[in-house]
Amino acid sequence: MMRQRVISFTRRFALKQAASCGTTPHASVSTSRRRLAHMARPLFFLSCSDGSRPMLNMGFYAGRKSACLMSRRGFADLPEVSTIVMPALSPTMTHGTISEWTKKPGDVCEAGDVLCEIETDKAVVAFDVQDECVLAKILEEAKGREIQVGMPVALSVEDKAAYEAFVEADKAGKIATPSTEALPSPTASSTSPPAPSLPASPPPSPPTPTAHLGDFALSPAARHLLHSRQLTLSAEVHGTGKGGRLTKGDVIQAIANGQAQAAAFAAVPPPPPGLDPAQVGIPTIQAGPGTFSDTKNSNMRKVIARRLAESKATVPHAYETVDCEIDAVLSFRKQMQRDFEVNVSVNDFIIRSAALALRDVPEANAFWDGPKGTAVLKEDVDISVAVATPAGLITPIISGSDRRRLSEISATMKDLAGRARQGKLKPEEFQGGSFTISNLGMFGIDEFSAVINPPQAAIMAVGRGAKRVRAPPYLPDQHAGNLKPYTATVMTATLSFDRRVLDEALAAQFLQAFKSYMSRPELLLL
Structure with missing residues (x-):
């Protein structure tokens, strides 16, 4: 049995092309050994008996013999890019x-x-x-x-x-450099010209009739009837009331006699052609006297501005504030430095206290799932701590804060803050987190409120510790004579929380737990 030889379409096309040249083709069809990354198919060359090498047009290039050979050498020499x-x-x-x-x-x-x-x-x-x-x-x-x-x-x-x-x-110009221009946004129109700006225009006044009612002495009932029906009277109408005043009956009679017409209103001029009606009345911002300069924002600051604006616009913020006496923390900190040579900052006590408070009130350790419309409680207490850097604010994360000792929190925070200011944080070290602490006490700020970092449910803003005169606590009358005002170091903490996740009672429970740990630092060692 004779075997039938199957010839591919490309080979049949090559044989046909050679026959049209009047030559006898050889048995081999050569292909380029290397391809450029942006080419989808190889180039084919055909050897003819007369020594010429016509190039087959496979959709890329066809030309003279010299150009074909140059293209072939280019394909053989070009690497994969x-x-x-x-x-x-x-x-x-x-x-x-x-x-x-x-x-x-x-x-x-x-x-x-x-x-x-x-x-x-x-x-x-x-x-x-x-x-x-x-x-x-x-x-x-x-x-x-x-x-x-x-x-x-x-x-x-x-x-x-x-x-x-x-x-x-x-x-040699044989490398096609890919375009680095970003594609335009599908919502943006590149052909529409910018809307012209107009000076501020006063708000349009309500339409007024061409014939006002001041020409007539009207009773209150007659005036109300004309205004409610938007009517105006002709000059031939005469009043029958005292002193020629028009009464309600006179207006009704004038309407019946056809002496009352619909009020004609002044026409409002249309906006100029090609102007967006939404732009009418928007003032043009003009620079005042003096010099000024524009400051270029970094990517981080741009994103911070956008995300915080979205947070204030989409997250229902609620606020609660508590004062914490931290004299015990300051004394305990000095004792650790003296006895154990452990240098722990007040901020480390704050992180540890907040972590234990989140463990006691797990509802605060949550985030809002927008698509599902539910609050999701997190098992791990991962606290984000705001750190100011030259490029902007960043929040490195102390994962498992409730399971870390004070000394471990202190060492981790120093390492994260140092690398954050150098811009050396890894993505997993600042992405995520279940609760944020922003402490401006080192800048002398007494108290402030912070913006929630979505999707987290809360952020606590902490001020400095300052000496204040405190009123004595309430005790029964038999001990009232021994009570006197005293001086204490007081630190103010303000909790900003998402009202969809936390209510006021849960937020108060968290702040009370935080205050309790800050007033009794020995509990932080448990």
């Missing part, structure tokens, strides 16, 4: 800025090496290389513009030999 894009290093990150390139073109990158540092909406995060490669070309320089997540930032190749071929091809 991979595109490195801006990663999403946090759940809320939409844009990023290259802070520093730690590698330069031509450097070999091993798996786990830091390629660059990226300023996200939270911090400056190191971007690690996942696979071994050679950095071929940098598309976005450091300290440049904001880059949308998913846009190209660099190109890489497999090895040094591929890099050398890449450099030669790039000089």
Whole structure:
């Protein structure tokens, strides 16, 4: 039995093309051994008996013999190029800025090496290389513009030999550099011109009749009838009341005689053509006298502004305040320094007290699930502590705060705060958290209220400890003579809480538990 030879469509097309040249084709069809990453199919070359090598047009390029050979050499010499894009290093990150390139073109990158540092909406995060490669070309320089997540930032190749071929091809203009321009938002219209700004206009006054009623002496009932029916009277109407005053009966009679007409209102001029009606009446902001300068915000500050505005607009904030006497904490802190040489700050006592209070009142250790419309209680007490950095405010997390000792909380907080100011925090060290503490006592602030950090349900704002004169506690009458005012170091704590998750009673229970731990620091050792 003879075997039937199956010839592919590409081969049949090549044979037909050679026959049209009047030559006898050889038996081999060669393909390019390497492909560019953006090409989907290879180029095919056909050898003819007369020595010519016509190129088949497979959808990419067809031209003269010299161009075909040059294209073939280009395909054989060009390496496979991979595109490195801006990663999403946090759940809320939409844009990023290259802070520093730690590698330069031509450097070999091993798996786990830091390629660059990226300023996200939270911090400056190191971007690690996942696979071994050679950095071929940098598309976005450091300290440049904001880059949308998913846009190209660099190109890489497999090895040094591929890099050398890449450099030669790039000089010859054979490397197609991917576009780094972000796509426009689908909701934004690039063709619509900006709406012209107009000076502020006074609010439109209510329409007034062309014939006012001041020409007539009207009784109250007659005036009310004309205004309610929006009528005006002709000049021929005469009143029958005292002194020629028009009475309600005169108005009714005038309506019956056809001497009352609908009031004509002054026409309101339409807005200029092409102007959005919503823009009418909006004043144009003009600079006042003197000089000023614009300050460029970092990505972190922009995101903080946006998220806090969303929090105040969408989260129902409620507030409760409590005063805590911290003389026992200050005395206990000095004792730990003297006897055990352990340096623990007041902020560490606050974190530990809040953690134990959250364990006692687990309803405060929760967050709001918007899509489900439910409050979700967290099992782990992970406290976020606000730290001021040059780039903005960041909240590193002390995970399992209720299970940590005071000395452990102190060491962890010092490490996190130091690396936060250097922008060296890992994403898992500042993403998440179940409760936030913001302490401005070191800045001399007596008390303040903080904005909730969604989706958390509460944030506690802590002021400084200051000496105050306190009234004595209430006791039965037989002991009243021995009571006197006293001086104490008082610290004010204000709890901002999501009213959808906590009510006032639960918030008060948490603050009372926190106050109890701060007044009896020996309980923090249990």
